[in-house]
Each structure stands twice: as structure tokens, then as C-alpha cells.
Amino acid sequence: MERKGILIIIDGLGDRPIKEFDGKTPLEYANTPNLDKLAKIGILGLHDPIKPGQPAGSDTAHLSIFGYDPYKTYRGRGFFEALGVGLDLDKDDLAFRVNFATIENGIIVDRRAGRISTEEAHELARAIQENVKLPVEFIFKGATGHRAVLVLKGMARGYRVGDNDPHIEGVPPLKFTYEDEESKRVAEILEDFLRQACDILKNHPVNERRKKEGKPIANFLLIRGAGIYPNIPKPFPEHWKVKAVAIAAAALVKGVARAIGFDVVTPEGATAEYDTDEMAKAKAAVELLKDYDFVFLHFKPSDAAGHDNKPKLKAEMIEKADRMIGYIIENVDLEKTVIAVTGDHSTPCEVMNHSGDPVPLLIAGGGVRTDYTESFGERECMRGGIGRVKGHDIVPMMMDLMGRTEKFGA
Amino acid sequence: MERKGILIIIDGLGDRPIKEFDGKTPLEYANTPNLDKLAKIGILGLHDPIKPGQPAGSDTAHLSIFGYDPYKTYRGRGFFEALGVGLDLDKDDLAFRVNFATIENGIIVDRRAGRISTEEAHELARAIQENVKLPVEFIFKGATGHRAVLVLKGMARGYRVGDNDPHIEGVPPLKFTYEDEESKRVAEILEDFLRQACDILKNHPVNERRKKEGKPIANFLLIRGAGIYPNIPKPFPEHWKVKAVAIAAAALVKGVARAIGFDVVTPEGATAEYDTDEMAKAKAAVELLKDYDFVFLHFKPSDAAGHDNKPKLKAEMIEKADRMIGYIIENVDLEKTVIAVTGDHSTPCEVMNHSGDPVPLLIAGGGVRTDYTESFGERECMRGGIGRVKGHDIVPMMMDLMGRTEKFGA
Numbered sequence: 001m002e003r004k005g006i007l008i009i010i011d012g013l014g015d016r017p018i019k020e021f022d023g024k025t026p027l028e029y030a031n032t033p034n035l036d037k038l039a040k041i042g043i044l045g046l047h048d049p050i051k052p053g054q055p056a057g058s059d060t061a062h063l064s065i066f067g068y069d070p071y072k073t074y075r076g077r078g079f080f081e082a083l084g085v086g087l088d089l090d091k092d093d094l095a096f097r098v099n100f101a102t103i104e105n106g107i108i109v110d111r112r113a114g115r116i117s118t119e120e121a122h123e124l125a126r127a128i129q130e131n132v133k134l135p136v137e138f139i140f141k142g143a144t145g146h147r148a149v150l151v152l153k154g155m156a157r158g159y160r161v162g163d164n165d166p167h168i169e170g171v172p173p174l175k176f177t178y179e180d181e182e183s184k185r186v187a188e189i190l191e192d193f194l195r196q197a198c199d200i201l202k203n204h205p206v207n208e209r210r211k212k213e214g215k216p217i218a219n220f221l222l223i224r225g226a227g228i229y230p231n232i233p234k235p236f237p238e239h240w241k242v243k244a245v246a247i248a249a250a251a252l253v254k255g256v257a258r259a260i261g262f263d264v265v266t267p268e269g270a271t272a273e274y275d276t277d278e279m280a281k282a283k284a285a286v287e288l289l290k291d292y293d294f295v296f297l298h299f300k301p302s303d304a305a306g307h308d309n310k311p312k313l314k315a316e317m318i319e320k321a322d323r324m325i326g327y328i329i330e331n332v333d334l335e336k337t338v339i340a341v342t343g344d345h346s347t348p349c350e351v352m353n354h355s356g357d358p359v360p361l362l363i364a365g366g367g368v369r370t371d372y373t374e375s376f377g378e379r380e381c382m383r384g385g386i387g388r389v390k391g392h393d394i395v396p397m398m399m400d401l402m403g404r405t406e407k408f409g410a
Numbered sequence: 411m412e413r414k415g416i417l418i419i420i421d422g423l424g425d426r427p428i429k430e431f432d433g434k435t436p437l438e439y440a441n442t443p444n445l446d447k448l449a450k451i452g453i454l455g456l457h458d459p460i461k462p463g464q465p466a467g468s469d470t471a472h473l474s475i476f477g478y479d480p481y482k483t484y485r486g487r488g489f490f491e492a493l494g495v496g497l498d499l500d501k502d503d504l505a506f507r508v509n510f511a512t513i514e515n516g517i518i519v520d521r522r523a524g525r526i527s528t529e530e531a532h533e534l535a536r537a538i539q540e541n542v543k544l545p546v547e548f549i550f551k552g553a554t555g556h557r558a559v560l561v562l563k564g565m566a567r568g569y570r571v572g573d574n575d576p577h578i579e580g581v582p583p584l585k586f587t588y589e590d591e592e593s594k595r596v597a598e599i600l601e602d603f604l605r606q607a608c609d610i611l612k613n614h615p616v617n618e619r620r621k622k623e624g625k626p627i628a629n630f631l632l633i634r635g636a637g638i639y640p641n642i643p644k645p646f647p648e649h650w651k652v653k654a655v656a657i658a659a660a661a662l663v664k665g666v667a668r669a670i671g672f673d674v675v676t677p678e679g680a681t682a683e684y685d686t687d688e689m690a691k692a693k694a695a696v697e698l699l700k701d702y703d704f705v706f707l708h709f710k711p712s713d714a715a716g717h718d719n720k721p722k723l724k725a726e727m728i729e730k731a732d733r734m735i736g737y738i739i740e741n742v743d744l745e746k747t748v749i750a751v752t753g754d755h756s757t758p759c760e761v762m763n764h765s766g767d768p769v770p771l772l773i774a775g776g777g778v779r780t781d782y783t784e785s786f787g788e789r790e791c792m793r794g795g796i797g798r799v800k801g802h803d804i805v806p807m808m809m810d811l812m813g814r815t816e817k818f819g820a
Contacts, residue, residue: 001760043792367426367760369767370433371792385792389462396463400766407764408460409467409480410487410507410635410662 003366003402005242005338006285006295006328007394009065010321011058011250012303013343014359014378016350018311026305026349027360028377030315034326035341035362035376041334042364044373045386047394049345053356056391058303061344061354062256064391066236076159076227077252082149084248084255085141089229094155094186097225097252098140098148099165100124100218106172111165112146114216118271120206121146124218127204132196134189140197143251144272146218150193156228158186163224164194173222190223197221235261240399242293247284249276250300262296272300274313278320282327289332293402299324306347314349338365338401340394341376361386361394367401413776413812415652415748416695416705416738417804419475420731421468421660422713423753424769424788426760428721436715436759437770438787440725444736445751445772445786451744452774454783455796457804459755463766466801468713471754471764472666474801476646486569486637487662492559494658494665494674495551499639504565504596507635507662508550508558509575510534510628516582521575522556524626528681530616531556534628537614542606544599550607553661554682556628560603566638568596573634574604583632600633607631645671650809652703657694659686660710672706682710684723688730692737699742703812709734716757724759748775748811750804751786771796771804777811 017023048054049061050070059077060070078095089095100121102110122142129140137153152158162177176187198220201207207217237244238261246257246264249272254264267284269277278299285297299321305314325341332339346357360381371385389397399405427433458464459471460480469487470480488505499505510531512520532552539550547563562568572587586597608630611617617627647654648671656667656674659682664674677694679687688709695707709731715724735751742749756767770791781795796807809815 367758369426369435369788369792371789383793385789387456387792387798389798393462396461396766398463400463400465403761405463405465405766407465407467409470409473409484 001367001403003336003338004289004293005398005402006289006297006332006340007398008297008321008325008339008341009062009299010302010318010341010343011298011300012306012345012347012354013318014346014348014357015306015314016348016357018349021311025378026311026314027318028379029311030318030322032318032322032376034322034329036374038325038329038339038341038362038364039373039376039380041370042362042368043371043386044376044381044384045361046358046381046384046388047342047361047391048358048388049391051390052358055354055356056345057354058252058344059256061391062253065344065394066260067239067392067395068232068260073231075230077225078149078227079229080227080255080259081143081147081225081251082151082255083258084251084253085143085149087139087141087149087151089151090153091229092154092156093228094152094159095227096150096223098150099222100146100148101220101222102216102218103173103220108166108169108171108173108220108222110216111169111222113218114210116146116210116218118142118144120210121148121218123206124201124204127200128197131200132193134193136189138193144249147251149251150223152186152189155186155189158182159226159228161186161190161226163222164190165222165224173220194221194223230259232260237261240294240404242404243291244294244296245288245292246296246298247281247288248298250298253298253300257296274301274304274317276301278324279327282324285328286331289337303347306349307352309349309352311349334364335366338363338368338398340398342394358388361389363397363401365401411777411813413746413748414699414703415808415812416699416707416742416750417808418707418731418735418749418751419472419709420712420728420751420753421708421710422716422755422757422764423728424756424758424767425716425721425724426758426767428759431721435788436721436724437728438789439721440728440732442728442732442786444732444739446784448735448739448749448751448772448774449783449786449790451780452772452778453781453796454786454791454794455771456768456791456794456798457752457771457801458768458798459801461800462768465764465766466755467764468662468754469666471801472663475754475804476670477649477802477805478642478670483641485640487635488559488637489639490637490665490669491553491557491635491661492561492665493668494661494663495553495559497549497551497559497561499561500563501639502564502566503638504562504569505637506560506633508560509632510556510558511630511632512626512628513583513630518576518579518581518583518630518632520626521579521632523628524620526556526620526628528552528554530620531558531628533616534611534614537610538607541610542603544603546599548603554659557661559661560633562596562599565596565599568592569636569638571596571600571636573632574600575632575634583630604631604633640669642670647671650704650814652814653701654704654706655698655702656706656708657691657698658708660708663708663710667706684711684714684727686711688734689737692734695738696741699747713757716759717762719759719762721759744774745776748773748778748808750808752804768798771799773807773811775811
């Protein structure tokens with residue numbers, strides 16, 4: 001029997017015990033009637049995106065979940081970010097992700113410039129694109145929130161260049177390091193770019209306005225994640241012989257999805273931020289499932305709450321995802337659909353970053369075996385019927401339930 | 411302490427929830443007091459014959475369970491089938507599995523000729539062997555039921571030839587395809603063979619009789635699964651330093667067992683069909699365990715019931731296997747024996763074919779740790795103490811309990 005599939009990734013889903021929740025995790029603490037219903041009729045487990053104890057990036061985790069060995073495929077985050085903001089890149093382009101940040105007296109005081117809005121960041125990015133002059137062609141474009149991308153055309157061979165992002169606040173930015181002559185040239189171009197860009201940002205009306213409003217100003221750029229064309233052996237739709245679409249707002253995830261051959265849709269109102277319109281995503285999923293065999297739905301803000309060490313907010317974001325899922329399961333034929341819900345990785349509040357903890361995983365729908373679990377949470381997942389699998393096992397298990405696998409042997 | 415081992419494979423054992431069983435699987439629904447007793451005193455788990463979500467053939471699954479990487483070992487099913495019917499093949503032989511089938515006006519209407527009996531099929535096979543004239547030496551021999559094997563002597567280099575079996579009914583047979591010149595020659599020989607064989611079948615007394623009885627006639631041959639000598643690095647008995655015997659009736663399984671160095675026994679009455687004499691197998695197992703260290707006992711008809719989408723029949727076949735196991739555990743010293751019961755793969759009724767679902771696994775006997783499980787079924791296996799392992803983990807775990815493993819390191 002052929003079925004359709006929906007893979008829902010709640011970014012950074014997994015967590016560790018939270019003291020103020022009496023040791024419950026945000027997922028266990030959250031009120032998630034729809035996920036609990038799926039847990040009862042389906043099967044739970046845990047997955048390690050890469051391997052136990054190994055924290056994965058959002059990019060490498062997604063690659064792994066979609067069946068691409070990140071150690072063989074991955075060549076930097078920047079390229080995915082740039083694909084994700086809709087840029088069509090060439091194979092010899094070099095791409096970086098960029099944060100608008102706040103610097104005071106040479107010290108990074110806010111790595112996200114007070115989580116500046118997408119509109120403001122885009123306005124700043126346009127000013128930089130128009131006024132910076134470099135010896136090579138470049139693209140600088142705003143993504144979501146404080147995020148942007150920088151592409152240096154034709155400079156892929158100089159990709160062995162370090163970040164200027166110290167990844168913590170209260171310290172000065174780093175100098176761009178380099179490992180060879182071609183990367184040294186890139187480091188010089190980046191210094192040049194940064195100097196001109198900071199001049200433009202300093203007195204820009206957006207920052208003047210923010211200053212008046214008492215908000216951190218976006219007067220610096222943290223440039224990182226040099227990335228070149230990923231090594232994708234075979235696009236996902238071709239490998240599995242399915243029509244596949246991704247519903248996502250986060251540039252990085254959109255970029256990964258594009259790189260592996262998914263169509264990508266960002267519904268109106270989906271922002272990848274806390275305010276994202278989850279129902280717009282749910283409706284898009286139900287609609288797209290009519291035309292596509294495989295829908296990948298990405299939900300971002302749970303991860304941000306983990307990075308920000310806000311357990312309550314994380315639980316609220318999970319409840320938001322639960323409402324999204326509720327709409328979907330009410331509007332698809334679960335007997336003819338396989339639905340998997342998981343995270344790309346754990347982002348425990350106490351870590352304020354990705355960790356190597358395994359990630360809750362739920363599979364429900366037509367043909368799925370059931371286990372004894374009653375709700376969706378880390379502890380229930382530990383006793384779930386899937387057991388502990390690898391990230392790259394998820395899609396084959398779904399495809400098998402969807403009737404899309406081929407027997408090896410006779 | 412050295413122990414003996416019995417590995418019992420209930421073919422196609424695993425399944426998915428069955429609506430008419432209130433969501434229980436055939437194994438959960440079946441009345442299996444002996445398996446449940448073993449579950450109580452032993453330990454349960456699940457295994458993936460190859461990897462999660464990957465459907466395995468019976469041949470590749472058995473290879474994997476016996477420790478041979480099917481991706482490196484497997485070179486087609488036909489060779490195992492031919493070994494399994496007792497043919498002694500040379501390394502340059504090319505072997506096919508064959509079904510007697512029913513064709514009407516150029517359309518395959520029954521891929522198994524009404525599951526023609528072994529005796530009838532053997533009679534037809536003899537007529538073909540005696541009367542077909544080919545430019546190369548060949549062997550055509552009946553196996554069990556509607557199954558037969560065809561060997562083209564010395565033609566191994568032409569093994570890149572397709573099947574004429576469309577694998578579904580209601581359509582015409584396929585033309586033999588080929589990938590190179592040597593395979594083209596094989597395709598031509600197969601066409602020649604098929605034409606002559608059909609002439610012989612058309613008016614054969616067996617078919618005249620079946621016509622009168624209103625049964626589908628065996629007037630066509632579906633030829634498939636071109637296979638050449640498998641790449642077995644080291645025979646099983648040599649690798650594990652055990653005397654090993656297989657009790658099986660299905661040609662394919664007998665062939666795999668022979669290929670990896672097992673002695674093979676088919677007790678009187680063991681047919682690989684629904685009517686197989688399970689007690690004959692049980693008695694043979696008890697008897698052979700006196701002389702051998704490792705007994706592999708294969709039970710086939712549970713798989714056929716899955717292929718036929720007959721959950722009740724599948725449950726009955728599992729009950730039949732349970733009686734077989736009951737006799738064995740009453741007649742061996744469980745303290746001195748390690749007994750493992752599993753399937754080679756899952757054959758869910760809803761799929762009517764092998765799936766990538768993990769397979770219930772039970773290990774009991776001397777030295778075995780116990781867990782909290784109470785009965786043998788998919789859900790109990792999910793909470794079993796073995797966890798979720800790979801097919802190739804089963805034999806090493808048994809051998810270790812049997813005191814037959816060697817320490818690596820000091």
C-alpha cells in the first residue's frame with residue numbers, strides 16, 4: 001500500500017531535566033494533546049542525529065536525517081544559508097552566514113543586535129550591498145531576524161578561512177584566520193568588507209531610530225561558517241522516487257532542503273521566530289500533501305528558546321507546534337499517511353546550544369506498530385518501540401511504511 | 411561453559427497491527443504457550459536483518475543473520491535455489507529460480523499455477539528435462555510446490571539477464587532483458603528453452619488432469635533471479651569452529667545453508683508449505699542436537715500466509731511453530747542449550763511482501779539474562795532486554811552464550 005509522508009522537525013526539541021519543572025523537560029512539561037494522541041496510536045523512540053554524544057548543527061543534522069552522511073557531504077554552513085535566502089549560487093561561490101551584532105568599545109555586547117527585526121536588517125543589508133565596493137563581485141542579503149548572508153563570487157578555493165565571531169559576548173571579535181594563500185586573499189577581502197560595512201551601519205537611520213528607542217544598534221557584522229557547494233550524491237526525490245516539498249522559514253533549513261532537491265515553500269506569516277504563524281504552516285502542509293508524496297515541515301522557534309535558556313518559552317513553542325500538528329492530523333487521512341515528528345537535535349536550556357543528547361522521535365499513521373507509550377516526552381521515548389536509532393534511519397523507516405522501499409534480495 | 415545452540419527462524423515472522431485482531435499482530439494474536447514460556451525465562455528484542463526500513467529478501471536476510479554482509483556476498487537468488495534442491499553446481503554455472511504459472515491468451519493469470527503440488531511439478535520438470543534440446547547443457551528440476559530451478563552450465567558470465575516474471579498477475583510476461591553480449595546469448599537461450607518447454611507443458615497429462623479437475627494448469631514458466639556463485643569468505647562451521655546443520659525444506663534456505671557450509675537435512679513430511687510436518691522437524695532438531703553443536707531450524711509457511719494476506723492463517727502457522735518449539739524445549743536440556751527464535755524478516759499481511767519492519771527476537775536457555783517480558787510479540791519485544799540489534803548480531807550473541815567466542819584483546 002502506497003502512503004504519503006509528513007516529517008515534522010521541531011528544531012532543537014530534546015532537552016534535559018529542568019529544575020523549575022520538577023525535573024521534567026520542556027517537552028514533558030508542555031501541554032501537547034495532539035502529540036500525545038499520536039504517541040498513543042503510534043510508536044516512540046530516540047534518534048542520534050549523528051552519533052551518541054555528538055552535537056550536530058542544524059545543517060549536518062538535517063543532512064543526516066535526510067540520508068546524507070554529513071562527514072562526506074558537509075562543506076560549511078554558509079552555502080546552505082545563501083541557498084536558503086533564495087540565491088542561486090554557482091559551484092565556485094564562497095558563502096558566509098552573517099549576524100548583525102552590537103559592538104561597544106571593541107567588545108561584542110550583543111551577538112544578535114537585540115534580535116533586530118527582519119525588516120530593519122534587510123534595510124541595512126541593502127545599504128551595504130549598494131555602497132560597499134570590493135575587488136570581487138559579492139552579494140549581501142538579509143535573511144530572517146538578525147541573520148544575513150554574504151557571497152563572494154568565484155572565491156570557493158579560498159574557503160579555509162576562520163570566523164570573526166567569538167561565539168560569546170563580552171569579548172572582542174576575532175581576526176579572520178586563514179590556512180593557505182587563497183584563503184588569505186579571502187580574509188583580506190572580508191576585512192575590507194567589514195570596515196566599509198561598519199562605516200555604513202554606524203550612521204544609518206535604522207540605527208539612529210533604534211538608539212532613540214533604547215534598543216541595541218546593529219553596528220557590527222559577525223561573519224562565519226564559510227561554506228562551498230555540498231557534495232550531494234543523489235537528490236532526495238530522485239533517490240526515493242517521490243515528489244518532495246519543504247515548508248520552512250529558516251534560511252539554513254531552506255538551503256539544505258534546496259540543496260538536496262526539495263521544492264521549498266515559505267507560507268505567509270512563517271517567520272522562523274517566536275511569532276511564526278504555525279497555522280499557516282499547518283494549512284500549507286495539508287494543502288501540499290495533495291500534490292506531493294513527501295512533505296517536510298520545519299518548526300524553528302523551539303530551538304531559539306533553548307539557545308536563550310528559556311524553558312517556559314520553549315514549552316510554549318512546543319505547544320505551538322502541537323497546535324500545528326493538531327490541525328494536520330485532523331485534516332489528513334492518517335490511515336493513508338505516515339507522520340513522523342522529531343527534532344533535528346537537542347538544544348537543552350542548560351547548555352544554551354546544541355547537545356549530543358538523543359532526540360525524541362514519534363512515528364504514527366497507517367501501518368505503524370504501536371508500543372506501550374502514552375505521551376510524547378523524553379522518558380516515554382526511552383521506553384518506546386522504535387528503540388534508539390540513528391538520524392539516517394528515520395526516512396527509510398517512513399518510506400518503508402509508505403510502501404516506497406525496494407527489497408534487496410529475493 | 412560450552413553449550414549447544416538452536417536457531418529457529420519462523421520465516422516472515424514480524425507483522426503490523428491487524429484490524430480484525432484489534433490491532434494485535436499475528437504473533438501477538440496467536441496462542442503460543444511455549445514461546446511465551448521462553449520469553450519469561452529468556453530475553454526479547456528486535457533485529458533489523460539489514461538495516462532499519464530496508465526490506466530484505468529471504469536469501470539476503472539469512473546471509474546477514476549468519477554473519478555475511480549481503481551487500482558483499484549476494485549475487486542472485488537462483489544459485490541458492492539450485493543448491494537447495496540438491497544440485498552440485500560449478501563456479502561457472504548460472505542458475506535461475508522458476509515458477510510454474512498459468513497463462514491465458516498471453517496474460518499471466520496465476521503466478522503459481524494454483525499452487526500446483528510438488529509431485530505434479532516434478533513430473534512436469536522431468537518431461538522438460540528429457541525433451542528440451544538446447545545448445546548448452548542444462549538442468550531443470552522441480553523444487554517444492556510450484557517452484558523449480560534452471561541451471562545453464564558454464565554460462566555464469568552471462569548473468570546480467572532480467573526476469574520474464576512481471577511479479578503481478580493480469581499482465582503479459584516480460585521479455586528477457588540483457589546488459590551485455592554474454593547476457594544477450596543467455597536471453598536467447600532462455601527464449602528457446604521457454605518456447606520448447608511451453609510446447610511440452612501444453613499437452614502434458616498432468617495438465618490434462620488438472621483441466622478436468624477445474625484447476626489452473628501449469629502451462630508457462632516464470633524464470634527469474636539469475637544467480638551465480640556467492641562470495642562466501644569463510645564457511646560458517648569453520649569460522650565458528652562448530653559442527654552445524656540446517657533443518658529446512660525450502661530450497662532457497664537449504665541453498666543458503668549449503669553455500670555457507672551447513673549440512674542440510676529435510677525430514678520426511680517437511681514441505682515448506684502450510685501442511686509441513688512441524689513435529690518431524692522438531693524431532694529431527696532434538697536428534698541432530700546430539701551430534702551437532704549448532705542446529706538451524708527453518709519454518710517456512712508463516713511467510714506464505716503474510717504474502718497471501720491471511721492473518722488468521724499466519725497466526726495458525728505461528729501456533730504450529732510454537733508446537734514444534736514446545737517439543738524441542740521438552741526434550742533438550744535448556745541449561746546446556748541456547749535457543750534463539752526469530753524471523754528472517756517481517757512479512758506484514760498488509761504489505762503482502764517483505765517489509766523493513768524490525769523482527770521479533772527471543773533468546774533463552776543456559777546463561778541468558780532475563781528481562782521483564784512475559785510473552786513473545788512485537789510489543790513485548792520492543793521493551794525486551796536485547797534492545798534493537800542488527801541481524802548479524804544474533805549469531806555472535808548466541809555463540810557467546812554457548813562459550814564459543816574468543817576474546818579480542820587481553
